[in-house]
Amino acid sequence: MTYQPSPLIAEDVAAYLDRHASKSLLRFITCGSVDDGKSTLIGRLLYDSRAIFADQLASLEADSKRVGTQGQNIDFALLVDGLAAEREQGITIDVAYRFFSTEARKFIVADTPGHEQYTRNMVTGASTADAAVILIDARKGVLTQTRRHSFLAHLVGIRHIVLAVNKMDLIDHDQATFDAIVADYRAFAASIGIGDFTAIPLSGLTGANVVDRSADMPWYAGPALLEHLEAIPIDADQAAAGPFRLPVQWVNRPDLDFRGFAGTIAGGRVKIGDSVRIVPSGRITSVARIVAFDGDRETAEAEQAVTLVLADEVDCSRGDVIAAAGDPPPAFDRLVATIVWMADAPLVPGRGYWLKLGTQTVGASVQPPRHVVDVNTQAELAAPTLALNDIGVAEVYTDRAIVFEPYADSHTLGGFILIDRETNATVAAGMIDQALRQAENVHWQSIDIGREAHARQKGQEPRLLWFTGLSGSGKSTIANLVEKKLHAMGRHSFLLDGDNIRHGLNRDLGFSDADRVENIRRVGEVAKLMTDAGLIVLTAFISPFRAERDMVRTMMPKGEFLEIFVDTPLEVAEARDVKGLYAKARSGQIANFTGISSPYEPPERPEIRIDTRRESAEAAAERIVEQVLGIWSYDL
Structure with a gap:
């Protein structure tokens, strides 16, 4: 032609x-x-x-x-x-x-x-x-x-x-x-x-x-x-036929007289006067105005970008969902999802990732897959992790409840991505199948005596002093000296040591990457409970991965987590080799040994850095106590 x-x-x-x-x-x-x-x-x-x-x-x-x-x-x-x-x-x-x-x-x-x-x-x-x-x-x-x-x-x-x-x-x-x-x-x-x-x-x-x-x-x-x-037919009315959903992208507050909630409608229709519910808070109000780029309108529907002005002053921010009051979406922190793994490095079960779903971004971890799908036979195969291009079903735990719907009902509220916390690279795409229903029967119990009351009783502010470094760096020695000084000052403290924890709480864990991640997650949860009791908690763990140390940091209130890097070069730590572990690792008797056959990721911005080549353990402990006490606001 x-x-x-x-x-x-x-x-x-x-x-x-x-x-x-x-x-x-x-x-x-x-x-x-x-x-x-x-x-x-x-x-x-x-x-x-x-x-x-x-x-x-x-x-x-x-x-x-x-x-x-x-x-x-x-x-x-x-x-x-x-x-x-x-x-x-x-x-x-x-x-x-x-x-x-x-x-x-x-x-x-x-x-x-x-x-x-x-x-x-x-x-x-x-x-x-x-x-x-x-x-x-x-x-x-x-x-x-x-x-x-x-x-x-x-x-x-x-x-x-x-x-x-x-x-x-x-x-x-x-x-x-x-x-x-x-x-x-x-x-x-x-x-x-x-x-x-x-x-x-x-x-x-x-x-x-x-x-x-x-x-x-x-x-x-x-x-x-x-x-x-x-x-090919395009059902433009399919999304509009469902219940109303507006994921809030941002709060529009150009002046003191206007406060609107902007976003693109993910499903359903809304009109002025409709009763709506803010999810996950559950607060109910009504729609006072619908503002679009070309002015106010009476109604709006799926795929339209609008700003809603509500009749009442309600607590609503980015990540919340404004929904039909009588048919709101659920909010859970434990989900079952189909995951397509996109990264060259495999999934590390239990490791902390960022999960982005619509306008919500939360911390999340993925449990070992229930199964991986063979795309040729559709067989559901057992697998300990997900590798590049694997498609599997796994449980996903988030650090707070997220608003969602099954992917089959809503691509906007059912599809998510996982982001590596260190590199900010997208490592997986996921489609939510359902909530993990066991979570419905587990609720936070209201407690009258909270962490502030415990801290006031002890006359101190809780802190988590997280010592990290190679095996043989001296972190346990220094942490022990710091606790002795705090005890002598009348402070209430407790030391969680890596070796001691593995004799009890974590005796079922090995030293694979996944086990190391779970080891630190458990220690972080225990340390958080102890700080809730008003204690000054010290931990001495190799904790080789930045992502897991950052995961524990996010568990704590801002300012309570202090990362203390005991910076000892590998050759110095190996020369000490007080337990003979490096020699065994070099000879192949110990697998996955940090620094030899498993990586150590040093902190990039620790609150305190100790160079053991230039500072004795006693001097380091004294400096840590002085610096920590200088951070605290109360008088000794």
Whole structure:
């Protein structure tokens, strides 16, 4: 066909935008295995639907010649593979988004990576899609990555699946091969709950059945790909039909006379006068005003960004959810979720991560998986952790109750990400299945004598002095000297030593990374209870990981956790080797020994740093007591 440029070349931009403003929008992804032709298909789709400009076409032709395409042929993948690394390798490694429009509908297409290493990017693209076009190379059939992407697409809630059997020109448009691939995929799809899909034979290179139906496959009577995409129903009223939900993004307080709660409505409808409940506090009030970018309005519904002004002065902040008073979402701190692990380093069960769900960000830990799913057989396999690209079901514990709904009911309040506390990298995506119902029967008991009363009785402010350092650094010696000095001053204290704790409370734990994390979590909980009793608590643990030390810090009221780094170089600690542990670790008799076969992450900003090469244990203890007492506000 003779290429004709985008309609924007020929008509006024404003008129074009007005004409297309009312069209429905379909978001879809292309996915599948490496070299199935995803980028080429999208490029052909954009080209044949006249969705590229004349200057883009000229650049495309030049790029095609530069990478080796000869004659009149165009490398359509170059329209999408924008990263230089992708062009050099011939693969897609990031999610490339493209917008285009036809007379019937507007589209946003996400070209997602096919390589297993970049499955995390595919999940990103699928999270906002209405439909998925899953490509299969007609010469290869259904592959493991085809199954993985299909499983993930179904998992994140995509219900419109297109099976695009590509490169039909390379098998002479053979119907028998196409039918066999469809039958194979249908059996797999049924096993994961995909009840219906549309199979289309096509060729991204030649354009057969991409935009127009092709005479090369007279045996196929179905629609071309674009024709089918234009006909996929979009249920715009589905979200609006549910109960009202507004996750509060921020409190809008431009002056003393206005206080509104801004966010995007996640579900349902609201009108002025409606009774609403603030979750998790449970406070009930009503809607006084609904403010949008273009002024006040009487009603608002799902996916609209608004600011609600409430009739009463209520305690409501970012992370809270304003909901229908008679049908509020639940709030729990123990959940069961399906998790897609995206990080190269595996999950460490019990380690503290940040969990971000909508506008809520809380501390969270993941328990050992209940099972991991085999994407080929759907078997539920036992596994101690989650590795890169694993899909598993696990319990998630948060440090406070979060407002949620099952992912099947609400993607906004049911989908979350996990963030590494040290690197701020997203390590996993999760979909909440349900609350861990045991939590419903466990409540905080109100106690009349609180931590402040205990502290006043003892005439001191509680503190947690957390000594950390390598084995043999001297932390137990210094902590013991500090407690002796505090005791002599009449202070109420208690020392938790690493070796002593492992004889009792933590005798069931080993020295794997997961066990070390659980060791510190338990000690942190015990130390917190002791500070609640008004005690000055000292702990002497290697505690090798920053994330776990930070986890304990977040358990404590601000200012009560003091990290004391006993900074002794490995060669000095090993030279002391008073227990003979380093020698055993060097000879292989002790596995996972910190500093030898397991890492130690030194504190980056400790409150107190002790250099044992320049300061004696006695002098260090004296300095710690002086510095700690200087922090406290009461008179001795």
